[in-house]
Amino acid sequence: EAGVVQSPRYKIIEKKQPVAFWCNPISGHNTLYWYRQNLGQGPELLIRYENEEAVDDSQLPKDRFSAERLKGVDSTLKIQPAELGDSAVYLCASSLESVGNTEAFFGQGTRLTVV
Amino acid sequence: AQSVSQHNHHVILSEAASLELGCNYSYGGTVNLFWYVQYPGQHLQLLLKYFSGDPLVKGIKGFEAEFIKSKFSFNLRKPSVQWSDTAEYFCAVNPPYGNNRLAFGKGNQVVVIP
Numbered sequence: 001e002a003g004v005v006q007s008p009r010y011k012i013i014e015k016k017q018p019v020a021f022w023c024n025p026i027s028g029h030n031t032l033y034w035y036r037q038n039l040g041q042g043p044e045l046l047i048r049y050e051n052e053e054a055v056d057d058s059q060l061p062k063d064r065f066s067a068e069r070l071k072g073v074d075s076t077l078k079i080q081p082a083e084l085g086d087s088a089v090y091l092c093a094s095s096l097e098s099v100g101n102t103e104a105f106f107g108q109g110t111r112l113t114v115v
Numbered sequence: 116a117q118s119v120s121q122h123n124h125h126v127i128l129s130e131a132a133s134l135e136l137g138c139n140y141s142y143g144g145t146v147n148l149f150w151y152v153q154y155p156g157q158h159l160q161l162l163l164k165y166f167s168g169d170p171l172v173k174g175i176k177g178f179e180a181e182f183i184k185s186k187f188s189f190n191l192r193k194p195s196v197q198w199s200d201t202a203e204y205f206c207a208v209n210p211p212y213g214n215n216r217l218a219f220g221k222g223n224q225v226v227v228i229p
Contacts, residue, residue, distance in 0.1 A: 003158070004158075033217075040124070040221065040222075041221050041222070042119070042121075042205050042207075042219030042220050042221050042222050043159070043205075043217075043219050044219070045216050045217065045218075048216065056216055091159070093159075103149075103161050103164065104217060105161075106151075106158045106159040106160070107158055108157070108158040109158065
């Protein structure tokens with residue numbers, strides 16, 4: 001079974017440019033998460049979807065970040081415009097259900113460097 | 116602020132040594148607890164989890180963790196480490212009101228010297 005697939009693996013952009021990340025969750029998983037992991041820190045939740053509905057986006061900086069999960073499968077996370085402080089690893093994860101006792105499966109992440 | 120704490124961010128030890136990584140959380144109520152591991156160049160993967168029942172949980176690769184409710188702790192242990200255990204280890208907590216929002220600690224970078 002394929003795991004969570006993210007692309008690209010690496011991205012280098014200049015500040016003020018837009019950038020987008022793509023995630024394909026595990027088939028059948030209705031819950032999808034985007035996390036951001038800064039250097040030396042643990043992952044922090046940005047947004048959580050149940051199917052196509054964003055049910056928890058309180059941590060998403062909405063002035064420059066946006067996300068969508070059309071048809072409740074793939075998801076994209078966008079930053080526009082990017083700032084130097086956005087350099088981090090962006091992780092996508094998915095789980096079968098949205099209850100707390102469900103394991104989340106993570107992708108390999110996209111490492112973003114803003115210069 | 117409620118949080119997940121992991122101490123001793125960098126741990127260096129020799130093969131066959133014992134490993135214990137501490138994890139403390141500050142959420143009240145019933146929580147679900149996880150340890151994730153990230154090997155070099157790989158994605159985060161689940162090592163073990165505790166939802167209910169026996170507070171001593173066995174995971175993959177010889178790891179175990181003990182939930183001590185009175186201490187708000189979920190420490191990870193392995194009696195004898197191998198070089199292949201070199202990785203970063205993250206404790207994560209699903210708080211009772213968090214609607215499946217996993218809160219992670221800062222992680223422990225463990226290096227095992229052959």
